[in-house]
Amino acid sequence: MDHPIIEIKNITKTYRLGGEDVHALDDVSITIQKGEFIAIIGPSGSGKSTLMNMIGCLDQPDSGQYFLDGEEMVRMNDNGLASVRNKKIGFIFQNFNLLPKLTAWENVELPLVYSGLPTKERRKMAYDSLNKVGLGERANHLPTQLSGGQQQRVAIARALVGNPPILLADEPTGALDSKTSKEILDILRELNSQEHTIILITHDMEIAKNAGRMISIQDGKLIMDEGDRIGNSAINQNGHKEYQKQ
Amino acid sequence: MIELGILQSIKMAIRSIKSNKLRAFLTMLGIIIGVSSVIVLISIARGSTANVTSQINNLGTNLLTVNTFGTDKVKLTDDTIEKFKKIQTIKAVSPAVSGRVTLKRDRTTAQVSLTGTTSDYQDVRNMKVAAGRFLSDLDVEYRQKIAVLGSTTAQTFFGWENPIGQHIQVDGTSFKIVGVLTSKGGSMGQSGDDVIILPLSTAQRVLKDTAIQTVYLQGKSGMNMDFVMAEVQMAMKRMFPNGTDEYSVFNQQDLMNTMSSVTNTMTMMLGGIAGISLLVGGIGIMNIMLVSVSERTKEIGIRKAIGAKRRHILLQFLIEAIVLSSLGGIIGILVGIGVGNILGKTMSLTVSYSSSVILMSFMFSLLVGIIFGVFPANKASKLNPIQALRFE
Numbered sequence: 275m276d277h278p279i280i281e282i283k284n285i286t287k288t289y290r291l292g293g294e295d296v297h298a299l300d301d302v303s304i305t306i307q308k309g310e311f312i313a314i315i316g317p318s319g320s321g322k323s324t325l326m327n328m329i330g331c332l333d334q335p336d337s338g339q340y341f342l343d344g345e346e347m348v349r350m351n352d353n354g355l356a357s358v359r360n361k362k363i364g365f366i367f368q369n370f371n372l373l374p375k376l377t378a379w380e381n382v383e384l385p386l387v388y389s390g391l392p393t394k395e396r397r398k399m400a401y402d403s404l405n406k407v408g409l410g411e412r413a414n415h416l417p418t419q420l421s422g423g424q425q426q427r428v429a430i431a432r433a434l435v436g437n438p439p440i441l442l443a444d445e446p447t448g449a450l451d452s453k454t455s456k457e458i459l460d461i462l463r464e465l466n467s468q469e470h471t472i473i474l475i476t477h478d479m480e481i482a483k484n485a486g487r488m489i490s491i492q493d494g495k496l497i498m499d500e501g502d503r504i505g506n507s508a509i510n511q512n513g514h515k516e517y518q519k520q
Numbered sequence: 521m522i523e524l525g526i527l528q529s530i531k532m533a534i535r536s537i538k539s540n541k542l543r544a545f546l547t548m549l550g551i552i553i554g555v556s557s558v559i560v561l562i563s564i565a566r567g568s569t570a571n572v573t574s575q576i577n578n579l580g581t582n583l584l585t586v587n588t589f590g591t592d593k594v595k596l597t598d599d600t601i602e603k604f605k606k607i608q609t610i611k612a613v614s615p616a617v618s619g620r621v622t623l624k625r626d627r628t629t630a631q632v633s634l635t636g637t638t639s640d641y642q643d644v645r646n647m648k649v650a651a652g653r654f655l656s657d658l659d660v661e662y663r664q665k666i667a668v669l670g671s672t673t674a675q676t677f678f679g680w681e682n683p684i685g686q687h688i689q690v691d692g693t694s695f696k697i698v699g700v701l702t703s704k705g706g707s708m709g710q711s712g713d714d715v716i717i718l719p720l721s722t723a724q725r726v727l728k729d730t731a732i733q734t735v736y737l738q739g740k741s742g743m744n745m746d747f748v749m750a751e752v753q754m755a756m757k758r759m760f761p762n763g764t765d766e767y768s769v770f771n772q773q774d775l776m777n778t779m780s781s782v783t784n785t786m787t788m789m790l791g792g793i794a795g796i797s798l799l800v801g802g803i804g805i806m807n808i809m810l811v812s813v814s815e816r817t818k819e820i821g822i823r824k825a826i827g828a829k830r831r832h833i834l835l836q837f838l839i840e841a842i843v844l845s846s847l848g849g850i851i852g853i854l855v856g857i858g859v860g861n862i863l864g865k866t867m868s869l870t871v872s873y874s875s876s877v878i879l880m881s882f883m884f885s886l887l888v889g890i891i892f893g894v895f896p897a898n899k900a901s902k903l904n905p906i907q908a909l910r911f912e
Contacts, residue, residue: 275739288852327906332823332906332909333906352829352830353829353830353831356824356827356828356829356830357827357829359826360826360827361824361827366827367828367909371818371821371822371825371909372822373819373823375535375536375539382824384823385827386826387528388823388826388828388829388832390825393528399689432826475870488631493908
């Protein structure tokens with residue numbers, strides 16, 4: 275491995291909220307290697323959403339450095355960031371965020387539309403991606419005609435379709451029951467075993483246990499970072515306790 | 521080059537328009553009304569212009585008219601006529617006397633306008649004979665009691681009978697009918713068909729007046745009529761140096777120019793008013809597009825998160841506005857032509873469509889779409905993806 279897929283060095287982000295400065299991220303450094311399955315946990319307001327936006331190139335830090343796949347992201351312009359999001363990152367959201375007027379197939383196709391692929395190729399790749407999550411037969415259904423779990427699988431197919439190196443899942447099971455949650459997590463683990471780097475943001479310890487490494491964040495600071503680096507989903511019991519203590 | 525195909529964007533735009541048909545229709549209504557009223561108003565204005573122009577042309581081409589006001593200072597005589605004929609640029613000269621006479625046949629009586637003139641009158645005034653013949657030089661020379669009837673006059677007295685060879689009483693004197701004119705239609709409140717034409721010499725006798733009030737002059741074809749008119753005015757000045765206020769020389773072209781400048785102004789005004797309604801329609805589009813942008817904030821956020829660039833979003837909303845306005849434009853053209861046809865039939869207006877006006881109003885509606893689409897589209901493209909994603 276020549277370089278880590280994600281390398282964040284001392285980033286800070288401050289918001290002004292009602293005349294008061296809120297340190298959403300305070301001197302945070304993380305290095306993530308290719309093929310890791312990492313969970314970022316923290317209660318709401320801890321800064322994990324801001325961190326996710328940073329990693330997902332939706333937001334820029336006030337200071338610090340961010341290298342994604344060896345490329346400096348800080349101070350990149352809007353168009354450059356859009357292009358990075360398109361090619362390097364697959365987003366999976368809590369409430370699926372599918373476009374309601376497009377079919378599953380068209381939703382999955384959309385990232386490829388923006389990367390400018392020809393229609394024929396696009397359609398094939400989108401269909402393949404849907405098949406990967408087991409929804410090939412529902413390609414022409416609208417999101418409203420699908421169950422929550424199915425919708426999230428469509429969203430995963432959309433995240434996967436351009437074969438980005440990073441999958442960024444923000445509370446992917448937050449809107450699902452426990453049985454479908456398990457299905458979704460199984461898919462994520464399966465994808466991780468296929469060398470996809472997965473970053474899972476959650477507030478739920480049980481969900482986080484699926485990941486090979488856990489990063490805990492509170493009040494904008496990293497308070498814990500452990501678990502072995504590759505593949506193993508066992509979680510360190512100490513880490514758990516330490517988290518509880520905070 | 522834009523990575524995202526235009527065709528793809530148009531498809532997306534049509535889909536989002538389809539998903540709210542009523543709103544799309546209401547949005548387009550302004551454009552539809554604007555475009556169709558531009559087409560209807562301009563077509564009717566153009567139709568009436570063409571109508572007037574053809575009526576003026578019917579009076580004769582390259583026509584100059586010399587009118588006297590019947591004073592002693594200026595008297596047109598055979599001598600004057602001969603002098604006119606010597607002017608190089610004049611092709612034909614036709615003196616005329618006129619008055620009103622009572623016609624009688626059996627129990628039918630009617631007042632019509634009488635013109636006494638020569639054979640050249642037919643060419644100069646662009647008269648066409650439907651049956652029989654026009655006056656000849658011999659008729660004038662021998663004071664023949666013959667007459668040519670206008671189409672209405674012939675209809676009044678003879679109905680379906682053939683008037684040729686029959687007789688009619690003109691102020692008590694019997695005249696033989698030798699010809700009937702084709703209908704010229706009325707112009708400016710006068711019927712050109714309610715007439716009787718006699719040889720000049722006979723008419724002078726009927727009217728008991730030898731003064732020639734009017735001379736019609738036809739310029740040679742291809743001549744500049746302003747030049748011909750100047751020559752005629754000069755000739756008149758030489759003949760009647762003291763009487764410049766007692767006659768007038770009148771150019772057909774002047775009338776035509778006046779008419780066309782009046783109708784052009786009218787056309788522009790109507791077009792302008794209709795154009796304003798197009799503009800209002802454009803504001804309607806902007807309004808709806810702004811609503812649409814704020815309604816679809818979440819969608820914009822999702823699209824941006826998965827890699828849409830600013831220009832993709834801008835193009836998407838801009839194309840949507842353009843599709844709306846051009847669709848409105850097309851419907852407006854169809855409605856405009858339909859309404860124009862109905863008005864033309866029911867109100868017997870002449871309607872003249874012009875492809876350039878249709879094209880222009882369509883282009884204008886397209887332009888309105890672009891201009892009023894840019895602002896909302898730009899607003900959409902500038903949305904922050906994080907805030908847009910959070911939007912519910």
